[in-house]
Amino acid sequence: MSHKLIAVAAGEAHTLALSGDGYVYSWGRGMFGRLGNGSESDELFPVRVKFQDSELKFIAVAAGAYHSLALADDGSVWSWGYNISELELDSKIKSKASLKISAVKAGGMTSLAIDNRGALWMWGNCTQENSDGDGSLMFVSSFTPIPVWDFHGHTVVKVACGNEHVVALVSAGEKHKGDDLVCYTWGGNGHGQLGLGDTENRVRPEMIGMFNQEFQWTVYEVACGAFHTALLTRKKRPSDTLESLCWTFGLGDRGQLGHGTTQSALVPEPVKELPQPVYLVSVDCGLFHTSVVSSAGDVWSWGMEKGLGLCPDASFTGTDSGDAISPLQISGDGVHGPKFDDPVQVSCGAAHTVLVAHDGCKLWSWGRGRSGVLGNGKNVDCFAPSIVLWPPRNEDFQQEELNQSDKIVDKESSDGDSEMEKKLSLAMEEMKLLQSKLSTMERYASILHGSIFGKPFEEQDIPSSLKNSGTFDIAREWENMLESADRSKLVRLEMFHRNMLAGVKDKMMKKMIQEIIKEYLPSSTQGK
Structure with missing residues (x-):
């Protein structure tokens, strides 16, 4: 089984x-x-x-x-x-x-x-x-x-x-x-x-x-x-x-x-x-x-x-x-x-x-x-x-392969790292860092896009103007997006805008109340 x-x-x-x-x-x-x-x-x-x-x-x-x-x-x-x-x-x-x-x-x-x-x-x-x-x-x-x-x-x-x-x-x-x-x-x-x-x-x-x-x-x-x-x-x-x-x-x-x-x-x-x-x-x-x-x-x-x-x-x-x-x-x-x-x-x-x-x-x-x-x-x-590879290769066997590979690398390293190997290692580290940054940026863009449009950001969502010329007219692209959106998408955008606006107004009201309290009510330290 x-x-x-x-x-x-x-x-x-x-x-x-x-x-x-x-x-x-x-x-x-x-x-x-x-x-x-x-x-x-x-x-x-x-x-x-x-x-x-x-x-x-x-x-x-x-x-x-x-x-x-x-x-x-x-x-x-x-x-x-x-x-x-x-x-x-x-x-x-x-x-x-x-x-x-x-x-x-x-x-x-x-x-x-x-x-x-x-x-x-x-x-x-x-x-x-x-x-x-x-x-x-x-x-x-x-x-x-x-x-x-x-x-x-x-x-x-x-x-x-x-x-x-x-x-x-x-x-x-x-x-x-x-x-x-x-x-x-x-x-x-x-x-x-x-x-x-x-x-x-x-x-x-x-x-x-x-x-x-x-x-x-x-x-x-x-x-x-x-x-x-x-x-x-x-x-x-x-x-x-x-x-x-x-x-x-x-x-x-x-x-x-x-x-x-x-x-x-x-x-x-x-x-x-x-x-x-x-x-x-x-x-x-x-x-x-x-x-x-x-x-x-x-x-x-x-x-x-x-x-x-x-x-x-x-x-x-x-x-x-x-x-x-x-x-x-x-x-x-x-x-x-x-x-x-x-x-x-x-x-x-x-x-x-x-x-x-x-x-x-x-x-x-x-x-x-x-x-x-x-x-x-x-x-x-x-x-x-x-x-499709099924059943998968035995995981213990895969781990054994990795361990053997690590031993070979360690032996070669002990014989002395060449300057080329050091450069390659640095390049690999830099590539990993760039991949990590790219993954974080993709995730951030998808979260923002998903919050507004209800679906993750994908390659086809990149506007053609940005793909072809490298420039981005946000006003024009926004107008194009609204023009092509159906009713359900427009309703979602409206709800997102309402919720965001309500949150901003709520924060503004709280800030104003805090400022009034600070201005007219003396702090406990001033009252001493």
């Missing part, structure tokens, strides 16, 4: 894996501490996450864009990574005595958990009705888990979330029985990602009418991209055949819906070009791509850059270039054949895809490879599945 993977989760540029013996592994980009390795360094291969309680065994993992969650067998949830809207680094959510968390999920800058009574909890970036009372939507940071009371008296079975929306599968009655699941959505809906037939935001959960109890298909899997949603449905029992359909809706500009067009869809529509009959065991969404895997081991992807996701450096040319607006089959590496036997799960990050197959014994990845997110020891994009 120690060599088997039972679950994977992919974030913006990092990946988590859970082994059968209850250990959590991570690799990819380390910025914000999302890998849980005690630093912000990248990892090119899977590395085991060390927890404060070494006796704990874990049963589930989840990855948001820049943070990670792990659920232990005692019902506690551990979290680490980006913390503008999350819990503290390496923090632990303790359940009440009568409650135990049984499932965790994350997406964007939101975290979710389902307890053993079927109640849903949320924290991080959460939706809330605007205080103006006009029914509009705003997003606030909740630093502690809050219950979603709308499902009281029902059982939440599965949940997923995108940048601004949430999808949940909930029992029609009090308890989950067979095919009685109904699908609820809420949150941002600017592209129809709620599947409710319009683009109006929803503060509270609303059922997708199509998937009611009378419908012949029942939903059993849900996944969210940045602004699109994917569902898997199967024919309700009794049925002579085991078959399923994939339904997608929301933003479709890069083909991420797989409908053969780049149009958005306001209601669920089936991905018709997937072969029939087929039974799909797993689905997931990246920012702008979608992937599914069948019980027979066939994998299909569609969306940006041939279904690979966001690969800005992709070198496709001619007929091989462009987005995949319909499903493309992803073939194996040739060594293990075109199919991925005994598939377990597919998981999509922002621009990479991870697949667990061979009953959990083998792991593949493809897509954007920078920062080592593919786990194959490289920093380059892979346009076809590449094998």
Whole structure:
């Protein structure tokens, strides 16, 4: 069991894996501490996450864009990574005595958990009705888990979330029985990602009418991209055949819906070009791509850059270039054949895809490879599945290698350091210092950017004028940003401005009161 993977989760540029013996592994980009390795360094291969309680065994993992969650067998949830809207680094959510968390999920800058009574909890970036009372939507940071009371008296079975929306599968009655699941959505809906037939935001959960109890298909899997949603449905029992359909809706500009067009869809529509009959065991969404895997081991992807996701450096040319607006089959590496036997799960990050197959014994990845997110020891994009180093090399063996290396270095140093070696050592120290300063500056910029805009600062957020000319007209760039912002972003900016202004006024009032007291009331020393 120690060599088997039972679950994977992919974030913006990092990946988590859970082994059968209850250990959590991570690799990819380390910025914000999302890998849980005690630093912000990248990892090119899977590395085991060390927890404060070494006796704990874990049963589930989840990855948001820049943070990670792990659920232990005692019902506690551990979290680490980006913390503008999350819990503290390496923090632990303790359940009440009568409650135990049984499932965790994350997406964007939101975290979710389902307890053993079927109640849903949320924290991080959460939706809330605007205080103006006009029914509009705003997003606030909740630093502690809050219950979603709308499902009281029902059982939440599965949940997923995108940048601004949430999808949940909930029992029609009090308890989950067979095919009685109904699908609820809420949150941002600017592209129809709620599947409710319009683009109006929803503060509270609303059922997708199509998937009611009378419908012949029942939903059993849900996944969210940045602004699109994917569902898997199967024919309700009794049925002579085991078959399923994939339904997608929301933003479709890069083909991420797989409908053969780049149009958005306001209601669920089936991905018709997937072969029939087929039974799909797993689905997931990246920012702008979608992937599914069948019980027979066939994998299909569609969306940006041939279904690979966001690969800005992709070198496709001619007929091989462009987005995949319909499903493309992803073939194996040739060594293990075109199919991925005994598939377990597919998981999509922002621009990479991870697949667990061979009953959990083998792991593949493809897509954007920078920062080592593919786990194959490289920093380059892979346009076809590449094998991930699994199981990881024995850690004791790795430490022994390091010790042997240190001994060799010590012996060479004892023979006398040359002038070149000294210069190289000084250069390395200077480079480490510069890297440390750069990391601190990146973190500072991301915290400021996250406080204002609700997401960390990334390379694509750098204004083109600053990239091209080295100059920055802040007034013009501010005007451009306001012009391109949608309503939810403008509401967030307004709330940030109000809170900041209120804080400044409060401080000014306190300063004035202190000055008046100093001026008109003699100090205790003057009164003596």
